Amino acid sequence: MKENYIYQILKQFFVNSYPPEIESKVQKWIIKDKWSAEKNNAMSAIWDEIEIPPNDNTYRALDRVKNTIRQIESKKKHLKMRRILLGSAAVIIPVLLLLGSYFYINQDVKMIEVITSSNQQKQCTLSDGTTILLNSCTKIIYPSKFKDTTRVVTLEGEAYFSVASDATKPFIVKTSDLSVKVLGTKFNISAYPTNDRTITTLNSGKIQVNIQSKKTDSKYILKPNQEIVFNKIDKSVLINTVTDENASWKDGSLVFQDATFNDILNTIERRYGVTIDYNKQEFLNMPYTIKFLNNESLEDVLNILQEIVGGFEYKKENSRITIIQKGGKK
Incomplete structure (x- = not known):
């Protein structure tokens, strides 16, 4: 994440200049050991893209800068590092200044990770006022503050979003299979890694869904009361x-x-905190539509599912459930 931000900032502002007070703060940051590997990687990447042909002196200057960052151990070396930086080729200084400037400004931004367990829901309120309700067994990652031109969060599981409107900063939710871009709206995303499908449902507003896979790389616009279903199998x-x-x-x-039989059982596992063992090859992957609206018990859900799906029996031992095809070995 840090490397990507460094690269983007440097690419965008490479030719900019900075006032002396910022330059001083940046230089102090540069001589610190923290993030030295990221600094080296970013400088090397930008160095490779520089269109101005450097001479032997600039190459040697860059090597001195990189080596000194890795080997700083004392105040004496800190001071030496500062002299090296001030005497380095002009093409190197803007890179380092921009690096330090970015981290100085954003050093108070932290990535927050929230995880829910089985049969647990949790609400998060982001710095922009967006609220997110997490379903069970869900993980979301977001920054403590949004300081870029977009608001990006990462989701694994299921969550309901009420996004604060900001036309200048689109809100983007990234999952393993798709990303959802909005300006201000309410929608639900179900993106559990073990499920056969990833589903995005729009309640109000307007969203753009980008699906990326080996077979498709498409964009879809959803209207209220529409859902997009991406089948991860086919x-x-x-x-x-x-x-x-x-x-x-x-x-x-x-x-x-x-829903597929596999997705139904995955949901039951998350809701009731159990583990379900079954042979996927013994059950057709056909879709089922079932509604449980009265907080039914685990046994009630399994019994109703047994009647609708048919063809199986089950046994329960503590928190483990074994589903067996009728006529199969017990």
Whole structure:
């Protein structure tokens, strides 16, 4: 994450100049050991892209700068480092100044990680006023402050977003299979790694969904009461008209709309904190639509599922459930 920000900042502002007070702070930051590896990597990447042909002196200057950053051990070497920087080729100084300037300004920004366990929900409020309600077994990562031209968070699991409107800073949610870009809206994303499908459902506003895979790299615009379903098995994409029941988990309900047997069992595991063993090859991967709206018990859910899906029996030992195809070995 740091390397990417360094690279972007340097590429965008490479030709800028800075006032003396900023230059002084940057130089103090440069001689510190912290992030020395990131500094080296960023300088090397930018050095390779420089269009101005450097001479032997500038190459030797760059080597001295990089070696000194790695070997700083005392105040004496700190002072020596400062002299080297001031005497280095002009093409190196702007790079270091920009690096230090960025980190000096953003040193108070921290990445926050929130994780929920089985049968747990948790709400997060971001610095811009956006609220996010996390479903069980979900992880989200976001910065303590948004200081870029976009607001980016990373999601693994399921969450309901109420995004604060800001036309100058689009809000982007990244998952392993897709990204969702909005300006201000309410929507739900289900992106569990173990599920067969990743689903984004829009309640209000407007969102753009980018799906990236080996078979597709497409953008879709959703309107309210639409959902986009990305099938991770065959890489297919469907857009359906729905109600807000796709976020019914917020009220404790379980609603499955054209869900695979595997996704249903994964949801049951997360809701009730159990482990379910079964042979996927013994069950057809056909879709099922089932609704549990009254906080049914685990046994009630399994019994109803047994009636609807059919073809299986189950046994429960503590928190482990074994599903067996009828006629199979017990």
